[in-house]
Amino acid sequence: MPFISVVPAVRTPIGVDCFDYRIPENASVNVGDLVLVPFRKRSTIALVVARSHTSAFADKAVEIDPAPILSLGASSAELLQATAQHTFSSRPTVFASWMRTAPRRLPSIPSSSHPSSSTPQNLTFFTSSRIQTIIQHASSATGRTLILTPWQHRAEAIASRLEASVLHADLADGAAWKTWTTFATSMSTVLVTTRIGSWLACLADTVLLDEPENDDHKQDELAPRFDGRWIVDASARIRNGLSVIRVGTTPPLGSVLGPSDIPSIELPLTLEPWQGRGRTDLPGLSPAAIEQLEAAIEASHPVIVLHPVRGDRSRIHCRDCGWTMTCPSCSFTLTAETTTARCHRCGRTTDLPIACPSCGGSDLNASRIGKDRLASLVAMRYGTKVTVVDLPELHRLRLTPHTLVILTDLSLIGGYVEDIRRKERLIISWRRLAASVSQANGELYVLGPETLLSEARSWLSAEGLVSAWKQEETDRASFRYPPAHQRIKLLIDGEESNALAVLEHAKTALGPSWIIEGPFPVAYRSNTRIPRQILHLLPPAQLDEKELFLLLEPLAKEAIIDLDPIAFFS
DNA sequence: AGCACGCCGACT
DNA sequence: GTCGGCGTGCTC
Numbered sequence: 063m064p065f066i067s068v069v070p071a072v073r074t075p076i077g078v079d080c081f082d083y084r085i086p087e088n089a090s091v092n093v094g095d096l097v098l099v100p101f102r103k104r105s106t107i108a109l110v111v112a113r114s115h116t117s118a119f120a121d122k123a124v125e126i127d128p129a130p131i132l133s134l135g136a137s138s139a140e141l142l143q144a145t146a147q148h149t150f151s152s153r154p155t156v157f158a159s160w161m162r163t164a165p166r167r168l169p170s171i172p173s174s175s176h177p178s179s180s181t182p183q184n185l186t187f188f189t190s191s192r193i194q195t196i197i198q199h200a201s202s203a204t205g206r207t208l209i210l211t212p213w214q215h216r217a218e219a220i221a222s223r224l225e226a227s228v229l230h231a232d233l234a235d236g237a238a239w240k241t242w243t244t245f246a247t248s249m250s251t252v253l254v255t256t257r258i259g260s261w262l263a264c265l266a267d268t269v270l271l272d273e274p275e276n277d278d279h280k281q282d283e284l285a286p287r288f289d290g291r292w293i294v295d296a297s298a299r300i301r302n303g304l305s306v307i308r309v310g311t312t313p314p315l316g317s318v319l320g321p322s323d324i325p326s327i328e329l330p331l332t333l334e335p336w337q338g339r340g341r342t343d344l345p346g347l348s349p350a351a352i353e354q355l356e357a358a359i360e361a362s363h364p365v366i367v368l369h370p371v372r373g374d375r376s377r378i379h380c381r382d383c384g385w386t387m388t389c390p391s392c393s394f395t396l397t398a399e400t401t402t403a404r405c406h407r408c409g410r411t412t413d414l415p416i417a418c419p420s421c422g423g424s425d426l427n428a429s430r431i432g433k434d435r436l437a438s439l440v441a442m443r444y445g446t447k448v449t450v451v452d453l454p455e456l457h458r459l460r461l462t463p464h465t466l467v468i469l470t471d472l473s474l475i476g477g478y479v480e481d482i483r484r485k486e487r488l489i490i491s492w493r494r495l496a497a498s499v500s501q502a503n504g505e506l507y508v509l510g511p512e513t514l515l516s517e518a519r520s521w522l523s524a525e526g527l528v529s530a531w532k533q534e535e536t537d538r539a540s541f542r543y544p545p546a547h548q549r550i551k552l553l554i555d556g557e558e559s560n561a562l563a564v565l566e567h568a569k570t571a572l573g574p575s576w577i578i579e580g581p582f583p584v585a586y587r588s589n590t591r592i593p594r595q596i597l598h599l600l601p602p603a604q605l606d607e608k609e610l611f612l613l614l615e616p617l618a619k620e621a622i623i624d625l626d627p628i629a630f631f632s
Numbered sequence: 633a634g635c636a637c638g639c640c641g642a643c644t
Numbered sequence: 645g646t647c648g649g650c651g652t653g654c655t656c
Contacts, residue, residue: 070643081643101643102646102647102648119644122644124644154645
């Protein structure tokens with residue numbers, strides 16, 4: 063009697079990969095089939111990854127007669143293997159993240175043989191009309207088209223314009239299951255998904271990747287840490303019938319492109335350095351900015367003030383003694399909201415103090431105004447003609463034509479990023495903002511520090527971007543940071559002594575040709591979480607996945623290994 | 633006897 | 645990474 067090896071959708075430690083079951087001689091089960099298998103006291107959904115006549119677990123193997131629920135094809139088994147290897151997790155753990163929670167009652171789904179397209183494309187281009195381009199390609203594509211985008215709200219927006227279905231983490235389990243199985247079994251369809259559905263690339267004919275430059279394609283918090291962009295590339299390597307079309311606005315640092323591949327973003331743009339600006343009764347806005355704002359209102363144009371400081375005030379800061387309120391859990395500086403203080407690192411909220419606990423002073427308002435406070439001041443003066451938003455709100459907006467966007471501080475639009483990548487993130491966000499204003503035939507008015515503003519205009523042009531990226535790459539190379547040098551991140555829980563032990567193991571496992579930096583402690587951790595340390599491993603040369611896996615797998619039991627980290631010190 | 637808790641090894 | 649079997653020890 064033959065055997066099948068399956069990967070159950072169950073979290074297992076690294077090294078526990080497959081389980082064997084005995085099947086009848088004539089059973090019609092193939093690699094890539096989704097089946098139900100008895101596992102412990104219950105039954106679990108599983109992916110068939112091999113069929114054979116022998117098994118090392120022949121004495122334990124239970125006999126089953128599996129009825130395949132659905133066929134995901136042999137390439138799904140290969141993608142699973144590759145992803146597990148890349149993320150240093152077991153295949154069952156990765157598969158569990160694909161399946162999430164399957165419904166209790168599984169309807170049998172008719173499988174359809176699916177011819178793959180004969181001339182796969184592999185295109186990457188950059189444009190300021192990204193969404194429009196994606197929609198055009200999706201409308202003309204045939205077969206199964208998967209659109210992968212970094213954010214839920216953008217997935218919803220694209221899907222509604224295409225009348226396509228969406229898949230993201232906030233979908234209920236049953237609805238999610240129905241959505242992806244429908245995609246997997248139909249001959250011609252469009253599905254818009256966030257990274258949660260990136261594995262469906264191995265079932266698609268065409269993948270459209272929105273914003274390849276956006277780090278939010280990566281799941282950087284939970285295990286397994288995977289990157290939707292990597293999954294798409296791996297799927298294309300495994301399935302040579304897959305077309306991949308990447309549509310961005312700014313080429314990522316390290317991509318090889320000439321200026322002609324990069325769009326220059328053109329729009330009416332005013333840059334006003336803070337130096338010498340007059341004060342107004344709308345903090346954050348200069349007299350000249352207010353003049354422009356009122357002119358736009360006069361012309362019946364919508365106005366958006368982008369003030370990237372969340373909450374009511376940026377910090378709770380005493381004007382008299384300089385005391386700043388910090389989070390009781392994790393010591394991060396707190397942001398004031400109307401009645402509470404919120405920590406944007408760990409999420410804890412605390413009551414706002416009435417007086418300074420350090421000196422008793424009552425003026426805790428010394429800091430920069432936040433978006434909420436500015437919004438209420440603006441509303442008093444201009445009613446609903448002007449909208450004040452912070453960054454997350456801006457990303458959710460669809461700009462109406464001829465909008466005037468006033469940005470109060472250019473230096474804040476890159477988000478919270480550590481130093482090494484600050485400029486890179488800022489340039490990418492800046493070009494995304496300018497492109498969306500340009501697409502709406504709008505106008506952009508920008509305030510900020512003079513040093514940044516002097517470069518900002520050039521970043522919108524192809525030549526300016528090329529030279530900014532060249533400078534960035536030179537800087538990275540001198541400190542041996544990506545993309546100039548591969549840098550693998552190891553996360554070790556516990557005190558420094560734990561990390562030192564891993565450091566010793568790494569030294570003996572890797573030899574003297576590798577550079578190891580650290581341990582560095584993770585700076586901000588809440589009091590409820592144990593400390594965590596970071597090591598950086600720099601290989602002597604670019605190694606392929608298999609070599610890396612063999613070298614580093616022994617370390618996977620004592621550290622989380624991240625082959626392409628997007629943050630290096632957190 | 634009945635039950636809560638914690639440890640440890642197995643899961644096919 | 646979980647789950648469940650089993651030993652321990654406490655309560656009725």
